[in-house]
Amino acid sequence: MSDTLKRRKFLKGSLAATTALALPMRASAQDVLKMGVVLPSPIADVGWSHTLMEGVNTVKEAYGDKLEVTVLENIAEGPDADRIANGLVAEGNEVLLLGSFGYQNGGIQIAKRNRNVSLIHASGFMVEPNFAPFTAKYWQGTYLMGMAAASLTKSKKIGCVGAFAIPELITSINAFMLGALSVDPEITMSVVWVNSWFDPASEQEAAKALISQDVDILFSNAQDTPSVIAVAEEAGIYAYNLNSSMKSYAPTKYLGVVGTDWGPHFKRLVDGHVAGDFPGANYWLGMEDDVVFTADWNPDIPAEMVAQIKAKEAEIATGDFVVFKGPLTDQSGAERVAEGVAMTDGEIIGMDWHVAGVTTPLPS
Amino acid sequence: MSGLEFLLAGTLAAALPLLLAALGEMVVEKAGLLNLGLEGMMAIGAAIAFICVYHTGSHFVGFLGAAAVSTLTALLFAALVIGVQANQVASGLAIGVLGLGLSALFGKSYESLTIQGLPKLGLLGLSEIPLIGPTLLTQDIVVWVSIGMTFGLWWVLNRTKLGLVITAVGENPEAARAIGYPVSLIRLYAVAFGGAMCGIAGAYASTVYTPLWADGMIAGRGWIALALVVFGTWQTGRVAFGALLFGILSLGELTAQAMGIGLPSQVLSSLPYFVTILMLVVISRRKLRSA
Numbered sequence: 251m252s253d254t255l256k257r258r259k260f261l262k263g264s265l266a267a268t269t270a271l272a273l274p275m276r277a278s279a280q281d282v283l284k285m286g287v288v289l290p291s292p293i294a295d296v297g298w299s300h301t302l303m304e305g306v307n308t309v310k311e312a313y314g315d316k317l318e319v320t321v322l323e324n325i326a327e328g329p330d331a332d333r334i335a336n337g338l339v340a341e342g343n344e345v346l347l348l349g350s351f352g353y354q355n356g357g358i359q360i361a362k363r364n365r366n367v368s369l370i371h372a373s374g375f376m377v378e379p380n381f382a383p384f385t386a387k388y389w390q391g392t393y394l395m396g397m398a399a400a401s402l403t404k405s406k407k408i409g410c411v412g413a414f415a416i417p418e419l420i421t422s423i424n425a426f427m428l429g430a431l432s433v434d435p436e437i438t439m440s441v442v443w444v445n446s447w448f449d450p451a452s453e454q455e456a457a458k459a460l461i462s463q464d465v466d467i468l469f470s471n472a473q474d475t476p477s478v479i480a481v482a483e484e485a486g487i488y489a490y491n492l493n494s495s496m497k498s499y500a501p502t503k504y505l506g507v508v509g510t511d512w513g514p515h516f517k518r519l520v521d522g523h524v525a526g527d528f529p530g531a532n533y534w535l536g537m538e539d540d541v542v543f544t545a546d547w548n549p550d551i552p553a554e555m556v557a558q559i560k561a562k563e564a565e566i567a568t569g570d571f572v573v574f575k576g577p578l579t580d581q582s583g584a585e586r587v588a589e590g591v592a593m594t595d596g597e598i599i600g601m602d603w604h605v606a607g608v609t610t611p612l613p614s
Numbered sequence: 615m616s617g618l619e620f621l622l623a624g625t626l627a628a629a630l631p632l633l634l635a636a637l638g639e640m641v642v643e644k645a646g647l648l649n650l651g652l653e654g655m656m657a658i659g660a661a662i663a664f665i666c667v668y669h670t671g672s673h674f675v676g677f678l679g680a681a682a683v684s685t686l687t688a689l690l691f692a693a694l695v696i697g698v699q700a701n702q703v704a705s706g707l708a709i710g711v712l713g714l715g716l717s718a719l720f721g722k723s724y725e726s727l728t729i730q731g732l733p734k735l736g737l738l739g740l741s742e743i744p745l746i747g748p749t750l751l752t753q754d755i756v757v758w759v760s761i762g763m764t765f766g767l768w769w770v771l772n773r774t775k776l777g778l779v780i781t782a783v784g785e786n787p788e789a790a791r792a793i794g795y796p797v798s799l800i801r802l803y804a805v806a807f808g809g810a811m812c813g814i815a816g817a818y819a820s821t822v823y824t825p826l827w828a829d830g831m832i833a834g835r836g837w838i839a840l841a842l843v844v845f846g847t848w849q850t851g852r853v854a855f856g857a858l859l860f861g862i863l864s865l866g867e868l869t870a871q872a873m874g875i876g877l878p879s880q881v882l883s884s885l886p887y888f889v890t891i892l893m894l895v896v897i898s899r900r901k902l903r904s905a
Binding site: 292294296297324409440441443444445446449452455458459460462463474477480499609610611 | 616617619620624628722725726727728819824828829830831833835864869871872873878880
């Protein structure tokens with residue numbers, strides 16, 4: 251029986267492939283929609299995979315019994331991931347969520363071969379009618395964290411533990427710096443790159459190395475575990491991270507979180523798939539889309555600063571304030587963006603220079 | 615705290631997981647076997663130790679549990695290579711992969727949790743010495759015990775009959791067997807010892823050094839430990855020196871970045887590995903010359 255089912259699906263798939271973007275031919279609402287999720291790291295109480303799963307759960311709640319979700323966690327990028335994603339398609343999953351950049355090439359192949367399957371992909375750049383990447387504008391939130399950091403730092407030195415020096419992380423750091431400078435122009439920032447997505451011990455040593463240089467605010471940039479946050483709490487300095495709150499690991503010194511809520515976005519895409527009209531495009535989402543938010547602000551932040559931050563947050567959401575807007579100078583003091591000019595999305599995506607104030611040279 | 619103080623305070627702890635795992639493997643290799651499963655045995659030790667400490671609150675139980683379970687894993691390796699004469703490389707790799715898998719399985723519901731580490735202890739009033747007192751000479755109990763253990767191991771291997779027997783079993787098993795030593799049994803003990811050391815090394819990483827559990831947290835340290843045995847030319851002192859050098863280089867790289875020194879961090883990250891390769895070249899050249 252399952253054989254015939256598969257064959258029917260296959261026929262439907264090949265038909266869809268030949269007619270490409272034909273009329274909606276989605277299964278009727280009585281059918282259960284199968285969704286497959288591939289995640290790069292284990293699902294924990296915090297971190298990247300956790301945040302993605304929260305988004306998936308939002309969709310699950312909306313669909314109830316009509317949605318069956320298969321989750322495969324801790325899947326290394328590469329041939330294994332491609333094989334697993336193909337397996338999910340063969341098992342009849344019509345929507346795939348691929349939770350890491352490195353799944354892109356395999357995912358695109360699946361999208362091209364199976365036009366009836368819709369793929370949602372994290373932080374890529376390739377687009378197909380049935381393949382939609384998404385990225386968060388974390389920098390909108392890290393700018394606000396910079397303002398908060400400036401109001402709390404005593405040494406006027408802030409720091410960041412970064413995974414890899416890629417544009418996505420560099421923009422977060424630059425916005426953090428700009429936010430701090432908007433409050434206090436004397437602040438400087440040191441950055442330590444661990445050159446690993448996952449090595450809690452090294453991340454902690456990097457944090458300690460920064461603390462030994464009098465850094466008293468830390469940005470845990472793209473660490474999936476509370477490694478840096480826990481060290482900061484122990485050392486009695488403030489720290490914040492991205493995606494999901496780690497306040498429980500630093501009850502007194504947690505500066506706040508630049509969170510992401512993918513629920514509404516995922517639901518929109520799944521709705522589109524069900525309606526036979528999957529909106530394949532590159533999604534770069536921020537506060538204006540209710541994807542990026544800040545939360546768990548530390549009560550030590552002065553009340554007037556909290557008010558300023560809230561006001562700025564509202565301006566970012568409405569588009570009245572743009573973070574990457576000239577005049578912006580780089581570390582060498584050269585002007586990179588002229589007065590009054592806002593950087594384009596393309597320029598921000600490819601940002602490979604640090605703004606003035608960041609003391610650590612960027613690895614080249 | 616300056617960069618120098620950071621290095622003095624952190625190097626021993628950073629080197630410890632490498633040191634323990636490498637010393638264990640050194641004994642295995644001295645006895646004539648090669649266990650490539652270090653990474654997995656460390657991971658399983660880390661997971662078991664974390665679970666034990668999380669529930670009992672006792673680090674002693676954690677270290678004991680880690681040593682026991684990693685020893686069992688190592689004995690599986692022994693059963694394969696000594697018991698049924700299976701290929702060592704394949705068996706070692708298989709045990710390594712198995713260990714990683716089991717650690718992920720056991721640690722699943724503890725992912726990203728944290729626990730209390732161990733307090734740092736000054737050594738017999740020496741912590742009053744300026745600069746090195748509060749940094750280098752203030753370490754947790756495991757560091758002090760491990761330093762003692764390193765000297766103990768050196769003594770056993772170089773100054774006792776047991777050390778000679780292990781070397782004999784490794785270098786000339788036929789002769790050792792001919793004069794009545796139970797070669798297989800001695801190798802079995804060596805493999806068990808290596809497993810226990812890996813377990814303790816992993817336990818230190820997850821319950822004292824970080825202290826948290828996350829799948830994959832050993833992050834290649836088992837392979838570095840394996841390289842350190844070669845780096846140290848199977849001599850206790852040199853292996854310990856290698857572990858320290860590795861620890862100080864990896865911390866030094868991070869410190870240099872934090873201080874804003876304009877070296878490309880990728881170069882700095884690869885420095886420890888580069889030094890290992892350099893050492894191998896030096897060793898083999900010396901061997902060629904003396905041959």
